[in-house]
Amino acid sequence: MLEQSRRRVTIIDIARHTGVSKSTVSLVLKGSPAVRSETRKAIHAAMAELGYVYNRSAANLRTARTDFVGMVINDLMNPVFAELAVGLEDAFFQAGFVPLLANTNENVARQARLIHSIQEQGVAGMVISPVAGHGVADMLDAARFRAPVVTTMRRLEGSNLPYVGQDNFVGARLAVEYLLQLGHRRIAFLGGLENFTTRRERIEGYQTALRGAGIAPDPALIIEGPPTRAGGAASLAAALDRDAPPTAAMAYNDMVAIGAIGLLRERGLEAGRDVSIVGFDDIAEAEFNAPPLTTIACNTRGLGGTAADLLKKIIEGGAAPTQSIIGPARLVIRKSCGAPPR
Amino acid sequence: MLEQSRRRVTIIDIARHTGVSKSTVSLVLKGSPAVRSETRKAIHAAMAELGYVYNRSAANLRTARTDFVGMVINDLMNPVFAELAVGLEDAFFQAGFVPLLANTNENVARQARLIHSIQEQGVAGMVISPVAGHGVADMLDAARFRAPVVTTMRRLEGSNLPYVGQDNFVGARLAVEYLLQLGHRRIAFLGGLENFTTRRERIEGYQTALRGAGIAPDPALIIEGPPTRAGGAASLAAALDRDAPPTAAMAYNDMVAIGAIGLLRERGLEAGRDVSIVGFDDIAEAEFNAPPLTTIACNTRGLGGTAADLLKKIIEGGAAPTQSIIGPARLVIRKSCGAPPR
DNA sequence: GCCCCTATTTGTATCGTTCCACAAGTTGTT
DNA sequence: AACAACTTGTGGAACGATACAAATAGGGGC
Numbered sequence: 001m002l003e004q005s006r007r008r009v010t011i012i013d014i015a016r017h018t019g020v021s022k023s024t025v026s027l028v029l030k031g032s033p034a035v036r037s038e039t040r041k042a043i044h045a046a047m048a049e050l051g052y053v054y055n056r057s058a059a060n061l062r063t064a065r066t067d068f069v070g071m072v073i074n075d076l077m078n079p080v081f082a083e084l085a086v087g088l089e090d091a092f093f094q095a096g097f098v099p100l101l102a103n104t105n106e107n108v109a110r111q112a113r114l115i116h117s118i119q120e121q122g123v124a125g126m127v128i129s130p131v132a133g134h135g136v137a138d139m140l141d142a143a144r145f146r147a148p149v150v151t152t153m154r155r156l157e158g159s160n161l162p163y164v165g166q167d168n169f170v171g172a173r174l175a176v177e178y179l180l181q182l183g184h185r186r187i188a189f190l191g192g193l194e195n196f197t198t199r200r201e202r203i204e205g206y207q208t209a210l211r212g213a214g215i216a217p218d219p220a221l222i223i224e225g226p227p228t229r230a231g232g233a234a235s236l237a238a239a240l241d242r243d244a245p246p247t248a249a250m251a252y253n254d255m256v257a258i259g260a261i262g263l264l265r266e267r268g269l270e271a272g273r274d275v276s277i278v279g280f281d282d283i284a285e286a287e288f289n290a291p292p293l294t295t296i297a298c299n300t301r302g303l304g305g306t307a308a309d310l311l312k313k314i315i316e317g318g319a320a321p322t323q324s325i326i327g328p329a330r331l332v333i334r335k336s337c338g339a340p341p342r
Numbered sequence: 343m344l345e346q347s348r349r350r351v352t353i354i355d356i357a358r359h360t361g362v363s364k365s366t367v368s369l370v371l372k373g374s375p376a377v378r379s380e381t382r383k384a385i386h387a388a389m390a391e392l393g394y395v396y397n398r399s400a401a402n403l404r405t406a407r408t409d410f411v412g413m414v415i416n417d418l419m420n421p422v423f424a425e426l427a428v429g430l431e432d433a434f435f436q437a438g439f440v441p442l443l444a445n446t447n448e449n450v451a452r453q454a455r456l457i458h459s460i461q462e463q464g465v466a467g468m469v470i471s472p473v474a475g476h477g478v479a480d481m482l483d484a485a486r487f488r489a490p491v492v493t494t495m496r497r498l499e500g501s502n503l504p505y506v507g508q509d510n511f512v513g514a515r516l517a518v519e520y521l522l523q524l525g526h527r528r529i530a531f532l533g534g535l536e537n538f539t540t541r542r543e544r545i546e547g548y549q550t551a552l553r554g555a556g557i558a559p560d561p562a563l564i565i566e567g568p569p570t571r572a573g574g575a576a577s578l579a580a581a582l583d584r585d586a587p588p589t590a591a592m593a594y595n596d597m598v599a600i601g602a603i604g605l606l607r608e609r610g611l612e613a614g615r616d617v618s619i620v621g622f623d624d625i626a627e628a629e630f631n632a633p634p635l636t637t638i639a640c641n642t643r644g645l646g647g648t649a650a651d652l653l654k655k656i657i658e659g660g661a662a663p664t665q666s667i668i669g670p671a672r673l674v675i676r677k678s679c680g681a682p683p684r
Numbered sequence: 685g686c687c688c689c690t691a692t693t694t695g696t697a698t699c700g701t702t703c704c705a706c707a708a709g710t711t712g713t714t
Numbered sequence: 715a716a717c718a719a720c721t722t723g724t725g726g727a728a729c730g731a732t733a734c735a736a737a738t739a740g741g742g743g744c
Contacts, residue, residue, distance in 0.1 A: 008406065008699095008700085010699090010700055010701085011700070011701070012700080020723075020724090021723065021724045021725075022700090022701085022724090022725095023702085023703090023704095023723070023724055023725075023726095024722085024723060024724075026701065026702060026703090027722095027723085029701090029702095030702085034721070034722060034723085035721095035722070035723080036721085036722065036723090039722085039723085053461055053462060054462045054700095054701090055403075055462070055464060055699090055700050055701070056462045056463055056464070056701090057399045057402045057403050057408070057463070057464055057699090057700080057701090058399075058403050058699070058700035058701040058702090058729090059700080059701050059702070060399045060701085060729090061397075061399045061400050061403055061699090061700080061701070061702095061728095061729050061730065061731085062700085062701050062702045062703080062728070062729050063701085063702060063703090063729085064350065064729070064730095066399070071443070076424055076427060076428045076431070077421075077424060077425065077428055077626070079419075079421065079424075082418055082419060082421075082424045083419065085418060085443075085445075086418045086419055086445055086447075089418070089443060089444070089445045090445070090447075093444070093452075093456070098442055098459060098460070098463060099442070099443055100440055100441070100442060100443070101413070101427075101431060101441055101442070101443035102431070102435070103427075103428055103431045103432070105428075105432075110435075114435070117440060118440070119395055120395060120396045120397070120398045121398055121399070121440060122397060122398065122399055146350075229626070229629075229630045258630055259630060261632075262630050262632070265632055284419070284571070285627055287571075288571045288600055288601060288604050289632075290603075290604070290607055290631075290632040350729095350730090352729090352730055352731080353730070353731065354730080362693075362694085363693065363694045363695075364694090364695095364730090364731085365693070365694055365695075365696095365732085365733090366692085366693060366694075367731095368731065368732060368733090369692095369693085369732095371731085371732095372732085376691075376692065376693085377692070377693080378691080378692065378693090381692085381693085396731090397729090397730055397731065398731090399729090399730080399731085400699090400729070400730035400731040400732090401730080401731045401732070402699090402731085403698090403699045403700065403701085403729090403730080403731075403732095404698070404699050404730085404731050404732045404733080405699080405731085405732065405733090406699070
């Protein structure tokens with residue numbers, strides 16, 4: 001509004017205007033009790049009058065400590081990671097941190113550059129949901145990084161960085177046990193790429209459940225594919241083309257499941273009657289799908305909060321920088337599964 | 343890795359190690375051509391060896407210029423805004439800016455605090471998708487802000503800040519004209535809250551199309567409701583309870599449309615046969631909905647890029663700080679609309 | 685041999701805070 | 715009256731970079 005001089009207002013201006021030293025103004029800024037409340041009031045008034053805005057860069061330079069934290073997310077367009085980001089952002093904000101967001105878009109090179117750029121800002125730490133299929137080697141910067149790093153959603157192979165994730169193994173086992181209980185015997189595993197650590201964990205849960213029911217897992221029923229709706233449709237199509245097609249499938253995630261259900265519809269089949277499908281993640285969309293999707297809920301948003309809190313604890317020296325936290329998985333039964341057709 | 347001394351490596355260390363002055367190191371950092379390439383190489387080597395990381399805070403302090411930009415988003419869990427965020431983030435990254443992300447979660451108080459906190463970081467500018475139903479008054483900080491601000495997705499009432507948005511009026515008109523052309527005469531407008539500027543614009547498009555066909559808009563067919571899937575279901579339920587229920591509806595956005603279609607299904611009705619529904623936004627989910635959703639596409643991600651580019655231009659002094667850009671809207675015909683039942 | 689010119693390199697002030705040792709004033713104790 | 719103990723406030727040196735004027739070294743030209 002007031003255009004006045006372009007020069008930025010500093011604590012020195014405030015000091016001069018109030019007739020105190022800049023040290024005193026600094027004390028007020030930090031809420032020190034060692035300053036008379038009259039003085040404090042006068043200083044606050046001056047700040048309001050002159051339109052002072054605190055220069056955190058300068059403070060950071062002096063204290064060698066910042067309130068920045070990095071948030072490196074592999075795919076913000078995927079509702080699961082958007083949810084994660086929201087959980088993370090919210091917790092950071094509550095804790096007084098300022099998050100720097102980076103979306104790597106599943107691109108290693110971009111991830112490396114972004115991590116580098118975030119480091120330069122002198123962040124106090126960062127949370128990374130790493131690009132799939134790559135290990136520490138591709139993230140060297142972060143590994144030699146002085147500030148603490150917490151990985152989430154996916155493990156970073158070859159590292160012992162702290163990790164916050166959902167229980168993929170148990171979640172998948174739960175889902176498949178449910179399908180078995182409904183009477184299915186030929187159950188496919190749909191989608192996800194070979195090199196996802198999460199997928200490996202989910203497949204183990206899937207196979208464990210199968211074996212627990214005395215069924216030998218059939219590798220032909222494990223279909224690799226992109227973790228997208230389109231990928232889900234393609235994966236299920238591939239599975240149905242097998243000699244002995246499955247009567248049910250556990251999808252790598254909800255998007256795959258929703259894509260698979262779309263394919264069923266296209267072929268005039270119905271999920272839950274002709275073929276049963278379970279998802280994983282319980283994204284908002286799952287509940288409104290047709291039919292509503294039976295899936296594994298992991299409270300992704302809460303996981304983001306947990307990861308942020310863990311990072312905070314490590315920054316403050318209150319937690320070992322190698323700790324891991326695995327959040328629980330829960331089966332949410334809706335309408336996409338039923339007994340196998342006879 | 344190397345634990346050594348905790349002190350941070352600075353250009354002075356590099357200078358000492360290479361046997362040059364810190365000025366030279368600084369020149370190398372900035373890629374100045376005025377330094378012999380041997381020297382440059384030696385300095386780069388030293389930086390690698392000592393594990394130097396650039397301290398942007400210090401540089402910013404000196405140059406009074408930063409590469410930070412703020413991204414204030416009202417609801418990251420909504421796919422449209424997630425898409426916007428991705429477009430924004432990507433463009434900023436390409437342009438060498440570091441985005442600070444804030445999710446206001448449709449909460450004015452939070453928005454005010456976040457904007458304040460972002461300002462303190464000395465951002466070069468910011469893009470805001472404002473919380474609905476509030477004007478500049480609630481965002482005073484941003485208004486008196488020295489750095490440029492670009493608003494997007496929603497207009498900020500009472501301000502003449504530059505705005506980048508989609509063509510709500512034309513989009514809505516297109517959608518309704520399509521319904522009219524299919525033969526519908528009683529068309530509802532579903533969902534969205536009274537105080538959304540976008541909703542007002544869309545309603546105007548809706549009414550204009552109606553009047554163009556010689557139909558007087560019936561206020562009883564304009565139903566207010568939360569812009570969510572659940573809100574969409576409720577809004578359509580309300581519309582169908584009217585004395586003369588509509589045979590088609592234009593939804594405030596895709597989430598509302600998807601919720602409405604869900605309600606139809608629950609009641610044993612089918613979208614596109616019994617009632618036609620058009621959405622707005624063309625989120626990824628729309629294509630995989632059952633039935634696939636006919637909707638208005640606005641290239642939200644591209645809009646984010648445009649907003650980022652505009653901010654960049656303003657920062658660099660290449661654009662007037664009051665310019666507005668309205669992106670085109672396009673009808674995407676899928677399966678959720680058909681002729682009215684007879 | 686002297687001077688000018690170009691190519692490199694350097695010294696020093698500066699950005700806006702915080703930190704810390706210390707000063708000045710007031711009150712309480714003996 | 716002397717001294718301790720608070721309370722409140724101050725001066726100036728950091729922090730790690732950049733900017734800019736000025737220094738230095740070689741190379742030609744005369």
